[in-house]
Amino acid sequence: MGLNITGGVEKVNGNEMSYSDFVKKYLSKNEPVVITGLMADWRACIDWAFDDGRPNLQFISSNFGNSKVQVADCGSREFTDQKRFDMSVAGFIDHWLKLSSMEHGNLYLKDWHFVKEYPDYTAYTTPLFFRDDWLNLYLDHYHMHEDHDTYQKRDGISCSDYRFVYMGAKGTWTPFHADVFRSYSWSANVCGKKQWYFLSPEQRHLVFDRNMKNYVYDLFEEVDDTIFPNFKKTVWLECTQDQNEIIFVPSGWYHQVHNLEDTISINHNWFNAYNLSWVWDLMLRDYKEAREYIEDIKDICDDFEGLCQRNLAANTGPEEASLALARSPMGIPGRIMLKHEFSDFFNFMVRFSFSNIVQLCHLAKSSVSAKWRSSCTAQHLIFNLESAKDIAIKMKHTCLSESHSTSLDFRSVLEEPAFLELCFQLERTYAFIHDKHEVISDKKKFLMDDLLEMGLCKLLSTVVCNPENLVILIDDTLQNLVISPQKI
Structure with missing residues (x-):
């Protein structure tokens, strides 16, 4: 089934737009936009890419190769995400370099906390439009999860920040999803080219099954009408993001992304006063779903409310949040724990x-x-x-x-x-x-x-x-x- 694509995403020169313009046209209206002209002086654009636009993988491997990162296998599905495993950056790049020019990549490095790991290497400067970032500013000074008995510095529950580097060969991709916490996100292509497909929040219900529990995984697989009866009613925006362009993804916009070339990108998830209501509404909905899921054990549970909060539902976007599958203290399997209660x-x-x-x-x-x-x-x-x-x-x-x-x-x-x-x-x-x-x-x-x-x-x-x-x-x-x- 082909997508009903009715439009694209506006592209503007960031040097010709004020902060108030960005707020009025995109932030407050929750509309996507591609922004150009803001990456020319980024160290990452000089060090991580050759003049012809190819990624300088040798530089990254030589300088940052010892880092341990998560890698997604784009050909293997696990629940609502691609199957993930840990690798060193050097090992990932070795695998990438062994691909022939005719092959498409299957391994995609995601969610590399580069800024936290290399604070003295200033790879980029956060653009003006995205500086009002409450999430990362807070996490720079506090842990969102404050249970000091269970907190570990680099565990899967207490996240260090939401500033990431992504690296993938041509053909790698990210499945259909909406971002963690229904945050905003911005993604800057240091090199390469991406194809984006967007669905507005108003159409969210159309991509879920009859029970509103599961949504479509891949827009380009055959979507079963009996499972997703309303999918054919969806209307889409598409966008090609080139090298040195930054895309702003508003709250609640579902999207699927494909690397059309070997690509390196810098990505932030963030929220502030403009989308705080999106964050809260999702948390409340997840809480209600978690409560409904374990309602049958309420009478035998000493701390039912606490258990509900520990077992919040998974639809905040685990593919972007590195959420950890876990069993609850009551032994209930299959729920996914959010990083904060x-x-x-x-x-x-x-x-x-x-x-x-x-x-x-x-x-x-x-x-x-x-x-x-x-x-x-x-x-x-x-x-x-x-x-x-x-x-x-x-x-x-x-x-x-x-x-x-x-x-x-x-x-x-x-x-x-x-x-x-x-x-x-x-x-x-x-x-x-x-x-x-x-x-x-x-x-x-x-x-x-x-x-x-x-x-x-x-x-x-x-x-x-x-x-x-x-x-x-x-x-x-x-x-x-x-x-x-x-x-x-």
Whole structure:
């Protein structure tokens, strides 16, 4: 069955587009786009590719060959993904180089955490449009999974980041999927060419089976009408991504990708205030599915809610998230564990809200007039807090509002070295995006002394134990600083 392709993806020059243009046209509308002109000065584009566009595999093998990575066998299916196994980068490249010019590759290196492994080798600079990355910024300073009894530095549950390098010969491909957490993603071709096929979130239901449990694996296999009765109604976009082009994949867009040439790409998954609702909605849906799956053991389980959270469903996109198949503590097989539970996500929300409040207070303290409230940075921070508040309200109306065993108080969080760094990096991010506002010089002094000077003693004594507390905190902050500001 051929795909009903009705259009392509817009291509724009990134040097001719402002951050606000990107937000208005693509981020807030959740529309894909191909961006050119942003990779010319990347070290990866110089070191990892020859002038004729071929990948410089020898350079990568010589400099990074000892790394252990995951490799997908594109010819072997395992559940909803391709079968994966571990290899060294050098071993993977040796296999690649043995292919004749007439052969298509079957092994595809995926999800290589290159940035974390080689922090001193600056392969690229994250483009301006993707800098507001809450997921990776947080993971640079905290573990999303905070159970220290089970945490291991490089295990499959506590992920280090969502910045990846992909490498594959002509013919390798990624099966049909939507990205982990329903995050945004961006993918930059250092060399090679990819073909993308996109399905909008509004058509999601058309690619699932009658029970809405399983979706199509390969768009170009024969799709059985009796299993997927609505697939023939789908309408598709397609796009060819060339070397030195970056594609933005919005939240919830299902896609399948084929390497038309030997290809190396750099990929990030990320989310921020614009797609936070997508992340939460997926988590809630997965929670409900996990609960339904084990409902029959509720009466014999001492911690049913905890078990539900540990056994969240798998449809967040395991092919991109490196999720680990695991048995639950109750011995229930076949479920897939997400890297974070709701309590971890809630802690993430609280710390990010605290950090945005700190930035907003800093703007208020350092400004000489009330015009600071209309600045791009202030409006950005206010939008962030309002988005966090919206998610907290949704959380408040579920059983999850009572499922948190930890609490975060503002003063203690301000003492965390990791939080100081998170604030500093967030401040730098928004200074870079919006230009020219004063960056905190002495972080700790500001975080304590200046907040007291501003008369925000109540803020410092705030303790957040549940979503309702977070809603009140954000409301109080916006009321005091933005709606009815006190004199500083």
